[in-house]
Amino acid sequence: MEENEIINGLTEAVVNGKKDQAAELSQKSLDEGVDPYIAVINGLAKGMEIMSEKYENKQAFMPHLLMASNAMYAGMDVLIPHIKTEGSGARKVLVIGAVEGDVHDIGKNLVKTMMSAVGFEAIDLGKDVPVEQFVEAAAQNKADVMSISTLMTSTMDNMQRVMDGLNSKGIRNNMKVIVGGAPITADFATEIGADATKTDAMEAARWAKEAVESLSPGRWD
């Protein structure tokens, strides 16, 4: 199988939500010597990006998106262990969590998926994450980006506390911080000193990819 064929096949497997196919083709790409980083970015992630655009344009919906993301992760499970962890191919680190969660933390999962799709290694803290845990995880994993979300207005204060925690530990400027969730406005993001808030997952991922470029490489040393 040609490299192109494999890459396109990976994209298609994600678009069609074919989990097994994505995993098989990923293995095949390794067997054929395709650079796993290329297979993820040009193959799997591209499929996810196509689906995300379809979702924004109301041509695809949550069922299709979740099927696609399952397929993407199935492929990534095979490929990621083979990606070199240093140099230009090194993955940027995302620490993501919800200060409060309910059924709608599907939004958070989508952000995680799209961030993974653009090349982040996601450290998912889950939902109902205590303030201190965000701060600790950021320091421990040398985060490049932190994403904090909430769905409940009553827990918006906790976002401020995470920001305060990062500040008092002196690591706030080591990473970019994006906040999100139904009650979050741009004004609120500015007020608490976050770098951005975006209304959809793909936009958030695009923003994050670009934003990390301005971080200095040695800042965690």
Added chain:
Amino acid sequence: MDEYTPKKRLALALRGESVDRMPAISVTQTGTVEQMEACGAFWPEANEDAEKMATLAEAGHTVVGFEAVRVPFDITAEAEFFGCEIKAGTKEQQPSVVGHVIKSIEDIEKLKDYDLSEGRIGVVCDAIRILAGKYGDELPIMGSMLGPFSLAQHMNGDDWFMAIMTDEKFAFALMELTTEFNIAYAKKMVDNGADTMVIIDPTASAMLIGDEFYQKFVVPAHKRIVDTMHELNVATVLHICGDTTPSLALMESSDVDAISVDQNVDVATALSKVDSAVIIGNLDPVSVLWKKTPEQIREVSKDLLAAGAGLLGPGCGIVSKTPNANLQAMIEMAKGHTY
């Protein structure tokens, strides 16, 4: 003599019939900290004890001035009833569903026998009975429940969104369970004195699942609930979060009397999308009702009324920290509006 009791006024207004003026109500949750402090019934106890639930619901009328009483204050009693793990709420925060109980069609079978007098389902019905005993002649007694699609999602987790696409047999079976439950629960609320039924089905959004799945799974379920309520002469309101503009016609096809729209919906546009459903809404519960001043709230209300809102109200559940004065500004604007 006032020809219209608040009860009669709302009953007529929800059906689009003529009344002397707009009723001042909220179809979404009404509990706030200021009311808790005024009446002595606090969350989380007021979510679990019928007397306290009724007391806090009553405060919406006696303390704030809503022309109705409404229970409960959260949307987790239904999932809890079926055994989903719940994260407890606090004084300021509603409980939330964190665990799921259904993975397969066999799991559904196991949950088919239930007793509606149990759990918080029973508590809500008891609270309704208390409220109806005290205010039933005068005020609308509003019961609210999580809708069948969102309940299915609570029970099955995020896999639910894929199940509706990949496993129709399972999806229809689970919808059957939740819809039957909703019908029985709504009837029980009505037996206890509820005269208005609010269906809150946040994840049943066509924006999330698309028109095709909405039509297939959601509309028939809502229609069965609505038909049952109509047989009992109970008006129905449907609330779905998010920008529901493109799917309002589909939502209305379940024959609900009124649709409560989120702050992301433009009221005038919404009106152009429905045939006869009353559009309720849609002050932003956070950036307007909670954060703005009464004066600003009056301004926003004025615009919504001018746009044709059939009932002025919050776009989603009222935030627990919302000041009374802010709610009263909205109430005053509703009361001052003639159709």
